[in-house]
Amino acid sequence: MLRPFDPALPLPPQEAGWDENLRFAYTEVDAFWLTRWTAETGWETGRLYEHRGATLELSPGANVLYYGQGVFEGLKAFRTRAGKLVLFRPMDNARRLQASAARLAMEPPPVNLFLEAVTAVVRANARWVPAPERGSFYLRPVLIGTEPVLGVRPSQEYLFYVFGCPVGPYMGGNRLIVLSGVHRSAPYGTGAAKAAGNYAGCLRPQKIAREMGYTDVLYLDAREDRYIEELTGANFFAVLKDGTLVTPALGSILPGITRDSVLTIAREVFGWVAVERKLAIEEVLSDAAEAFYVGTAAVLSPVTVIHYRGADHPVGDGNPGPRARMLRQALVEIQLQERPDPWGWVVEVA
Template sequence: MQDIQILPVDETKQPVQDESQLVFGKEFTNRMFVMEYKTGQGWHSPRIQPYGPFSLDPAALVLHYAQEIFEGLKAFRREDGEIALFRPRDNFERFNLSARRMCMPELDVDLCLKALRELLKLEQNWVPKSEGTSLYIRPTMIATEPVLGVKPADEYLFYIILSPVAAYYKGGLKPVKIWVSDEYVRVPSGGTGEAKTGGNYASSLYASALAAQKGYDQVLWLDSVERKYVEEVGSMNICFLYDGKIVTSPLSGSILNGITRRSILTLVKEMGYEVEERALTIDEILDGAANGRLTEAFGTGTAAVVSPVGHFTYREREVDLGNGEAGELTMKLYNTLTGIQYGRCEDKYNWVETL
């Protein structure tokens, strides 16, 4: 394993003192981890250096052909001051799956974990202390070779940046309103849906903007072929409590294999629920909400953990779900998973690593 060089940093910038003023993705720490790749040489020059801009050639392939992937995970400050990571190895292993799909070089997971730990130790004062806050971690890889031509690049840049973030739910879990898109799809069947790549998110922006204009919080995406099977909500996986079972879309290649999704499915099985991985139709969702077969729905993802759903609109039909509050199971899952992350609940699955 390569040694990681630690470069000097000016630490005049200090963490925000009023953590209630934190905004997601706006504030960054003093340091970042960086290394480069070149075909024939491999990954080289791993280092922790001052946070700052990169210099890219205008012909860098990422700018023209979107060869880019990223991950998102968090570090948590526990009551005793200890800093915890939630399933970080899973994130870097998924990063490599994304790299493979996008024809990019894979990483040494152990080196990445070592680099992240070193970076967090140096920046530990940036992990916020207030209830529900965390340090968001963004590993990213971009193609930097300066050449015009559609091909996998021969040069890449990998980096990790850190951003302190406020509690996602400042006023408690509130159900979101969902607009179902049947005209626009997130990714086509056989596309890059299972990779965490920027193009997937760029393609979601237009429909998300339309939903926001209509007063909705999120978009529910349907499959790209028949436009009737539920896939994901916003940038999250989605689960339904349907006929007393947990039903969620299967990992068929068009949706992300969410780490929060995996964790939630493990927890609900432990709680005694049967899990059914099948694609519900939008009619099943709307009819189920109306006739009582569907009792709860929630998105799952790193940022929100779980995001309860209280309303669906599809074409001219609107249905409400629940009583305007997060459902009992949704609340239990949120409290259990965040309890594991912050050290309030037992970690039976060894999901948490501490510094």
């Protein structure tokens, strides 16, 4: 059931300390945003609805339930120390959602509609954006095919909605494992799309990794089973002993927005050599001084151990490295408007 949300109604202030010890978990807040598209009407005017107790109604024949037309995004809003609410690179998320939708033959929301939605959700839930040292407000834009269909074909009806949750750290462990006989994606597949099905296929390997005491799986390429691709939900980087920053080239991996931000900061802020190319697991184990993974949720976390072919291998000296710390600090400072942003990544929410 959906109940319209009235942003003019007064809301009680948060209790002191409400944002202490936040977890990365789903939380119903004040409002979420929703619109629909059909081939006959196009995109309807979107609006806010009450988040608490909200449910979505779908036909048992909805395309997303078995033909898998479902893509999504993840981005964050922050409260700066000056008290401003800001979004980080929302236009890039909007464009990536469009690319994911195109790969799955879905009708993508226009960029301006995406920006309207995420801005409205942050504004309506302003009291749920944590203090800068305590967390962030994670936004989840979702696009699903809802038309009841029986034969295999694209949906002619779509639901686009955006909700948000106050969150603390995500993942954060520093031990990865390469599992044999498991791959996340293949060349010419859907690995570059942020499609729901890509993550479903990673759940069992991730469960196995965690039961073995590792943070996540480090996936290799499906063609040669040699070159590093990415984690379940994060991109991988290595700092080689000569100082070169290397990350796997795009193709069958997700074009991460944090990945692009880190490459840009490394090149333009620190003046480092940063390259995108094939990166063999053997090269990382023998020649990496540091390694880390990045993502909107994970931000940037160091990797100190990689398990490969039955043995734990320390990365470098087995401790978090200085370049990872420098990159993380610079990224967070840009997000909080504490460092110059010459690229216009940070968007203030009025």
